Every structure is written in C-alpha cells, then in structure tokens.
Amino acid sequence: MKAASAELLRLEGITKTFPGTVALDDVSFSVNRPEIHAVVGENGAGKSTLMNVISGNLQPDKGEIYFEGQKVKIRSPRDAQNLGISIVHQELALCPHLTVAENIYIGRLPQTAGKMVDYDRLNRMSQEVLSLFDRVNIKPTDRVADLNVAQQQIVEIAKAITLNCKLLILDEPTSALSEADAAVLFKIIKDLKAKGISILYISHRLREIFELADRITILRDGKYIATLNAAETNPDQVVSLMVGREIKEMYPPKSSKIGREIFRVENISSEKVYDVSFALHEGEILGFAGLVGAGRTELAQTICGILPRRSGEIYLEGKSLEIKSFEDAIKNRIGYVTEDRKQFGLFLRLPVAYNVSAIHLKYDGSGLLIDRQEERNLTREFVKRLNIKATSYLQLVMSLSGGNQQKVMIAKWLAINPKILILDEPTRGIDVGAKAEIHNLLRELAQNGIGIILISSEMPEIIGMCDRVLVMREGRITGELSGHQITEENIMQLAAHR
CATH class of the missing domain: 3.40.50.300 (P-loop containing nucleotide triphosphate hydrolases)
Structure with a gap:
C-alpha cells in the first residue's frame, strides 16, 4: 500500500x-x-x-x-x-x-x-x-x-x-x-x-x-x-x-470629503422590499450588505424599474423621478451593472464594440442607423480607460477573460455618462488583479461626482471599499454603519440576528 x-x-x-x-x-x-x-x-x-x-x-x-x-x-x-x-x-x-x-x-x-x-x-x-x-x-x-x-x-x-x-x-x-x-x-x-x-x-x-x-x-x-x-x-x-507585481493597495483610500446629497430613496416597497429609505452623497461609495436573499438585488432592480414599485419616491439632485421601467432609469442616467453578466449583462456572441456602445447609441438621439465610426471611437476610449485586454474592438466578448468581460459591462454603462451607477457583485468570479483595477475605478468615479452604490457578498470588499454601509435582512434595512463601525462582526449582527 x-x-x-x-x-x-x-x-x-x-x-x-x-x-x-x-x-x-x-x-x-x-x-x-x-x-x-x-x-x-x-x-x-x-x-x-x-x-x-x-x-x-x-x-x-x-x-x-x-x-x-x-x-x-x-x-x-x-x-x-x-x-x-x-x-x-x-x-x-x-x-x-x-x-x-x-x-x-x-x-x-x-x-x-x-x-x-x-x-x-x-x-x-x-x-x-x-x-x-x-x-x-x-x-x-x-x-x-x-x-x-x-x-x-x-x-x-x-x-x-x-x-x-x-x-x-x-x-x-x-x-x-x-x-x-x-x-x-x-x-x-x-x-x-x-x-x-x-x-x-x-x-x-x-x-x-x-x-x-x-x-x-x-x-x-x-x-x-x-x-x-x-x-x-x-x-x-x-x-x-x-x-508578476505587488498589489500594495487592494482597496484605494476611502473618501476624505463627502459632499452634498445627490440621490435619495424614500419608503420604497416592492414584492420583496419593504419601506426602504436612504440617501447617497457626492464623493461616497455606499455599500449594501446582507445574506443571500436579503433583498439587495431586488431593491436595486426596484429603483431601476426592472421590478414594479408598489410605493415610494426617488429623487435625483432634488428632483422627483418617475421611473416605471428600466428605460426610464437609463434616460435619467441611472445605470445598473447586473450580478449575472453572462445571462443579462452582455451580448456574449457579439463584439466588444457592440457591447460598449449598445446603450449609448440607443439613447443619444442618433436615430435608427448606427454610426460605426462613433462606435469605434467610443470603444477605443473605454478599452484604454479601463485597460480592457482585447485583440480588437471586433473580438467577441465570449472569448475574453471574466475580468475583461466585467470591464466591458461597466464600460457599457459608463458610456451613457451616468449620474448614479449601481453595481451588483461587480467583482464576482474575477481575479485579484482585475478586482484591484475595478476597485480603483469605482473610487475614481465617486471622486468625479458619480454616485456609486455597491452591492457585494464579499465582506472584505464591503469593508475595504465603502464609506458607509447599509445592512439588509428580509427586504428591510436593519442598520447603518460608517467609519470604524464597518466591521465583519457588526455587519453580521445586523444581517443575521433578529
């Protein structure tokens, strides 16, 4: 033996x-x-x-x-x-x-x-x-x-x-x-x-x-x-x-300056979300934590009009929004990066360029014909900005690595110049190098005035990235944490304990 x-x-x-x-x-x-x-x-x-x-x-x-x-x-x-x-x-x-x-x-x-x-x-x-x-x-x-x-x-x-x-x-x-x-x-x-x-x-x-x-x-x-x-x-x-190099900072420094309120949700309810209210401020990354089934994704989809809203109000820069569909959210420059990029987030069998420009060219008033030159210019800009590794703008998205697919999906939403960007599990299934790049990108976007809402099941990501964290359980917000309060123990107490 x-x-x-x-x-x-x-x-x-x-x-x-x-x-x-x-x-x-x-x-x-x-x-x-x-x-x-x-x-x-x-x-x-x-x-x-x-x-x-x-x-x-x-x-x-x-x-x-x-x-x-x-x-x-x-x-x-x-x-x-x-x-x-x-x-x-x-x-x-x-x-x-x-x-x-x-x-x-x-x-x-x-x-x-x-x-x-x-x-x-x-x-x-x-x-x-x-x-x-x-x-x-x-x-x-x-x-x-x-x-x-x-x-x-x-x-x-x-x-x-x-x-x-x-x-x-x-x-x-x-x-x-x-x-x-x-x-x-x-x-x-x-x-x-x-x-x-x-x-x-x-x-x-x-x-x-x-x-x-x-x-x-x-x-x-x-x-x-x-x-x-x-x-x-x-x-x-x-x-x-x-x-092949040191990643000294997996998470960039948190915001040193939180500005004015730019986005507010009041008493939002839907089938699995109950009376949720919160505000998002300029310069901050607002995290949503909770166990699987807590209602975080349902809340995001209710805000974006993907799921029907039963009650509540949504305000962007002090103005009340009437969002009855996802199209309404996009027209108000609210983007949603889904947690399931393969099924809902990308056209896997289409080229990088088609994916990056898919929403921008629909809503920029360009009409029925697609301007291929504008599409190429847009893609070139975001391939460089997000360090997307693709052989050309015509490479099929399905042939890219998971991290580069994720970057393409984020680029698609950045192309509409969003005011609010909701990201649901944005680094799930990607490697540490791509994670660090996305983390730095999100902090850069927040510092440039885009409202960032981050939903993540990875506790280190929530703790390392977010200036403020709202914890959900069974469709309701159970607590708010900020600064040194954002710890795994505090999050789990609010997420799991009745």
Whole structure:
C-alpha cells in the first residue's frame, strides 16, 4: 500500500495552443494523495485550460500525464472517469427536470430484469452516497430544479464519488454560494480528503484557499510559476506571484470629503422590499450588505424599474423621478451593472464594440442607423480607460477573460455618462488583479461626482471599499454603519440576528 503522501497526478511539460494564443506553456506540477491542492492565477492564466486537459475535454499539444505512477492518455472525459478523475465545472452540468438520483447515476441507471429502470434500487444507491454528506437535506427523489445552487453542487460531487473518484476538480465552487453554504461545502471537501480523495481547487478567493489548501500552485500567462506550501506562504506573496507585481493597495483610500446629497430613496416597497429609505452623497461609495436573499438585488432592480414599485419616491439632485421601467432609469442616467453578466449583462456572441456602445447609441438621439465610426471611437476610449485586454474592438466578448468581460459591462454603462451607477457583485468570479483595477475605478468615479452604490457578498470588499454601509435582512434595512463601525462582526449582527 502506498504512503499517504504518494504522488497521484503528475504533469510534465503540458503545452496547449489555440489560434494566436499559447494557453499553456510547458506546465509541470504534481498532486499528492490525499491533499487539497489549489491552482490560482489571473483570468487568462491557463487554469481552465489545464483543468480541461486533465479531465479529457482538451488534448495537449505536448507533454505527458502520469496518474498513479503510470503514463496515461486522457483522450476524453470518459477516459478521465475511468481513471478516477472527475470535474465539477463552475457552470453545473445537471438535468434540472430529473431527480437527484437520476442525475447521480445518469447513463448508469440500474435496471430490472425487464430492462426497466429499477427506481427502488436507484434511490437506495443514491441515499447511500448522499448519507456521506452530513447535515445535507437532499432526498434522492427531489427534483434538481427545486434545489438551490449549493445543493446542486453537492449532487455533482455525489455523482463524482459514485464514479470511483480519486481526484476531484472543483472550478470556482463558491462563486454563487452564500457564506453559510460555502462553510458546508468546505466541510464536505475536508471530509473527502479524509476519505482519501484528492481535490484540485480553483478559486479567486484567497481567504478560502488559505482555509482549505495544503499546497498552492500559481500560473501566470500560461506558465507554471511556483508551488508553495500554504502554511509557509501568505496572500501577499501569492498575489505577487500571480500578477508578476505587488498589489500594495487592494482597496484605494476611502473618501476624505463627502459632499452634498445627490440621490435619495424614500419608503420604497416592492414584492420583496419593504419601506426602504436612504440617501447617497457626492464623493461616497455606499455599500449594501446582507445574506443571500436579503433583498439587495431586488431593491436595486426596484429603483431601476426592472421590478414594479408598489410605493415610494426617488429623487435625483432634488428632483422627483418617475421611473416605471428600466428605460426610464437609463434616460435619467441611472445605470445598473447586473450580478449575472453572462445571462443579462452582455451580448456574449457579439463584439466588444457592440457591447460598449449598445446603450449609448440607443439613447443619444442618433436615430435608427448606427454610426460605426462613433462606435469605434467610443470603444477605443473605454478599452484604454479601463485597460480592457482585447485583440480588437471586433473580438467577441465570449472569448475574453471574466475580468475583461466585467470591464466591458461597466464600460457599457459608463458610456451613457451616468449620474448614479449601481453595481451588483461587480467583482464576482474575477481575479485579484482585475478586482484591484475595478476597485480603483469605482473610487475614481465617486471622486468625479458619480454616485456609486455597491452591492457585494464579499465582506472584505464591503469593508475595504465603502464609506458607509447599509445592512439588509428580509427586504428591510436593519442598520447603518460608517467609519470604524464597518466591521465583519457588526455587519453580521445586523444581517443575521433578529
């Protein structure tokens, strides 16, 4: 029997190129068993490409893969599964209309002698694997569409375990989870390690990486940089290796001067928002904190006319606004950066230029014909201003990294010269370098007179960015914090305690 620290996976000289891009350049590293091994890097560093090579979704142009000491060829996901390698992608691959049990054993459903699905046996088998997850209230007969994101991830992990999983790859597993759900997931990951399963863990959230990982491998621009023992390094060193430079200030200095009131909401109510009032002042970044389901997004969408308002008043620079639709909000130069850029925020299959100019050219009175020269000039301005990394203004947005997609979405709203900009989870799923750039941009916008409202589930972001924080629970504001009052303890007390 091999020792606990025996090498499970080894990559040697993995290289993968796409037209015009070297995604992986001579990458070598190993994963021991059992261990939790984090892979970090900025967007575009090669993490996803590397995971797709290991899981058989992509074939390397050069290099060798060794698994359990044997040289292997992983030509397909089926080959990876046969070896004991499973991947849970950030975008979950479940069939929502099927039950939990049917998803866990999809393609391998037990049959009766009459070649019908043996549902009794299927549900028993599924219950056995689900019982491995403590305090998880999921039944084999539950329909996946009725589960929340955290529960769906557990179904994906359960499916992997039934495939004789020895190496589990988790790609940004907490990007859509609340802190409570993430805590449950962390316990499951640690339990899997205790059962002898190794974890390859990809995340932009350094706090959770240092909570979970035994070792950390850093990639940059498709190249292997280093593998460090988590206990012997720190976030600053990891960030420096990721970006190739020091990010001394993740959060820019807060405002030293708060000016006049520029935006006010009085007694706003909608289906999930109840009697909310607040004011926003010139020069400040106003944060909204709270647990998932607290009503922050619903409040933003009510203000912008996306959700119908039942009562309340909205004032911009002292003038009452009649906002009955999102179009009304845009005409009053109120922008809303959605938390779901892929589904609602961007035209992924269209070029950068079309996205940047989409709203500006509609509302600038230019008529039915699009001025392509103006579109190019506008795009050129914001590509430079926001440091958007694109090969040209005609590059499809879907081919950009997550951080650059986010910058394009922000550019789209800056193009209308907004007076108020509401940003919902603006740095979710992007790397630390892009986060720092967006943080500095938001502070610059606030200092230049644009009213900034920031909704975030990342506590360090709320604490580091906001001059004042309003905490919500069950659709209501439960408290206001400013200055030294803005602490994690104070926020959680207002967010969770009755």
